[in-house]
Amino acid sequence: MLILELYIFVLAGFVGYMVITKVPPLLHTPLMSATNAISGISLVGSMAAAGSHRGTIATILGFVAVVCATTNIVGGFLITDRMLKMFKRDVPKK
Amino acid sequence: MRELIVGLSYVGATFLFIIGLRGLTHPDRARRGMQYAAFGMLIAVCGTLINHEIVDYRWIGAGLVIGALIGYPLGMWVPTTALPQRIAMSLSFGALAAVLVGVSEYYHAFHGGEGSIPTATMAALAFEVLLGSLTVTGALMAFGKLQEILPSQPITYKGQNAVNFVLFAGAVGLLIAVVIHPEMTAAFYGMMGVAAMLGILMVIPIGGADMPVVVALLNSYCGLAASATGFALGNSILIICGALDGASGFLLSILMSKAMNRSFANVLFGAFGGGEPAAAAAGGSALPVRSISAEDAAIQLAYAKLVIIIPGYGMAVAQAQHTVRELAELIEKRGGEVKYAIHPVAGRMPGHMNVLLAEANVPYDRLYDMDEINGEFPQADVALVIGANDVVNPAARSDPASPIYGMPILDADKAKHVIVLKRGMAAGFAGIENALFHASATSMLFGDAKTSLMKLVSEVKAA
Structure with missing residues (x-):
């Protein structure tokens, strides 16, 4: 199981590296906010912690983690979209 | 059956995330790409909701609503000039989520749970909490400096690097101890504390203009912490997204360091600008x-x-x-x-x-x-x-x-x-x-x- 997970990690890191190398410096700020929003996927782990009856402390920790992760997802995708909306091509002069 | 649906939703989400990042290679496609990625996130979250481990939805629902209420203004109202501190803050949030999940898992195992944890899982948990705590406080410090709540000049003192090194060695030592003896709760929480201290002290000596490197590096740590969470929970989508985030942060910090012709080590331990003002002032005026x-x-x-x-x-x-x-x-x-x-x-x-x-x-x-x-x-x-x-x-x-x-x-x-x-x-x-x-x-x-x-x-x- 561990070895399989390490395979996944290494391959995903490699894919990430290849894709992100091609992102132009123009879009580096949206890239940061986008990866930040995507890493909000830790929400799925937080949800399991907040919703699986493991005692009050575990639930509260999970709850705060859900809040943090959701904040990043919602805020991250919104701000990325807001930024990307601003990047416009030159309109041909009349 | 449920397991399969959850699994498939994660595969779909992963695919859409990578398509989304791929879109960022061109400004004309970027917006559409990120919409795919956001849709992928929705699929993954909905998929998780039917996970059989989850029996109580009240706290999850409350968390989702509160998070969305905080996230909306952070996404829509923050001015573009404040983007760097906005990103630093969200790095801190992301890392905090990882730390809390880690602590929750550990707490569950040792206060009322099985009372034991397999070594590989414990190593992943410890790594997650160490990197996560460091990133939480480090990113908060970066936020403070960028927001100018804290002085943006480097703050240096004698023996700074030695202190940081001792703290780092201490955190790693505690990590090893807790992996070998997972029941040593004091070591676990101690490691968390030491890592949090290290996060603060590591960012203190870094000045405003070096912030691009630091923010990128913290981004990378945040991703690795999320990835470690995936290892600890046996959750592949977390491993993958963490790796994507980590790779992106790593790549950006390399690019930034190159653009300043400096190594990571130099940025982190050099405290540029504090050192040689005398020489600069002499020739100038x-x-x-x-x-x-x-x-x-x-x-x-x-x-x-x-x-x-x-x-x-x-x-x-x-x-x-x-x-x-x-x-x-x-x-x-x-x-x-x-x-x-x-x-x-x-x-x-x-x-x-x-x-x-x-x-x-x-x-x-x-x-x-x-x-x-x-x-x-x-x-x-x-x-x-x-x-x-x-x-x-x-x-x-x-x-x-x-x-x-x-x-x-x-x-x-x-x-x-x-x-x-x-x-x-x-x-x-x-x-x-x-x-x-x-x-x-x-x-x-x-x-x-x-x-x-x-x-x-x-x-x-x-x-």
């Missing part, structure tokens, strides 16, 4: 400086065929990007061409200047990276430097004694004329005298960047 009036500068701009604008952090501070665009449009109307030269580390985070100018409606095909534009400076009639300093210092090319020697710069000094908008003659962040300001082709237009630009706009209109 005697050199001649030519100042220029807004009228004369405006005439040069009005009759120029090619103007290259070099924005720096000073433009962001003065919120002058809209006035810059106005000036550029006037020059274009008179038949001149305007290009923008963006240094990779201009501003306080990777790509900061591009977003500011895009916000001011500058078309993105006018924004040029350093390598694309450097060959054009000799043809430029005017290079207009707005609040940038070290990134145009020719000493980086010519003076092996200079602390920034070897750093790739924008060759503004090769333009026929250089006009520098600057508050006063204070040295740049690095505390280094800039030979460009004393060159014979250079004229200085002193004053607040925005006020100067507004004067230029009205003068160019009149010219």
Whole structure:
């Protein structure tokens, strides 16, 4: 199981590296906010912690983690979209 | 059956995330790509909701609602000038989520749960909590510095690196101890505390202009912490997204360090700028400086065929990007061409200047990276430097004694004329005298960047 997970990690890191190398410096700020929003996927782990009856402390920790992760997802995708909306091509002069 | 649906939703989400990141390779496709990614996130979250481990939805629902309520203003209302601190804050949130999940897992196992944890899982948990805590406090410190709640100058003291090293060694030592003896709860929480301290102390000596590297590096840590969470929970989508985030942060920090010709170690342990102000001050003030009036500068701009604008952090501070665009449009109307030269580390985070100018409606095909534009400076009639300093210092090319020697710069000094908008003659962040300001082709237009630009706009209109 561990070895399989390490395979996944290494391959995903490699894919990430290849894709992100091609992102132009123009879009580096949206890239940061986008990866930040995507890493909000830790929400799925937080949800399991907040919703699986493991005692009050575990639930509260999970709850705060859900809040943090959701904040990043919602805020991250919104701000990325807001930024990307601003990047416009030159309109041909009349 | 449920397991399968959850699993498939994660596979779909992963696919959409990678498509989304792929979209970011071109500004025309980027928005659509990120919409795919957001949709992927929705699929993954809905998939998780039917996970059989989850028996109680009240806390989850409350968390989702509160998170969305906090996230919305952070996404929609934060001004673009505040983006660097906004990103630093969200890095801190992301890392906090990872730490809390880790602590919750550990707590569950040792206070009421099985009372034991397999070694591999424990190692992943410990790694997650160590990196996560470090990132939480480190990113908060970066946020404080960028927001200027904390002084943005490097704070240094004697034996700083030794203290940090001892803390680092201590955290690693506790990590090893807790992996071997997972039941040592004191070691686990102690490691968390030491890592949090280290996060604070590591960022304290780092100055404002080095922030792009730090923010990128923290981004990478945050991703690795999320990935470790995936290992601990046996959840592949977390491993994958963490790895994507980690790779992105890592790549950006390499690019940023390269753009400053410095190693990671140098950024983290060098405390640039605090060290050698004496040497810089000695040679400087005697050199001649030519100042220029807004009228004369405006005439040069009005009759120029090619103007290259070099924005720096000073433009962001003065919120002058809209006035810059106005000036550029006037020059274009008179038949001149305007290009923008963006240094990779201009501003306080990777790509900061591009977003500011895009916000001011500058078309993105006018924004040029350093390598694309450097060959054009000799043809430029005017290079207009707005609040940038070290990134145009020719000493980086010519003076092996200079602390920034070897750093790739924008060759503004090769333009026929250089006009520098600057508050006063204070040295740049690095505390280094800039030979460009004393060159014979250079004229200085002193004053607040925005006020100067507004004067230029009205003068160019009149010219």
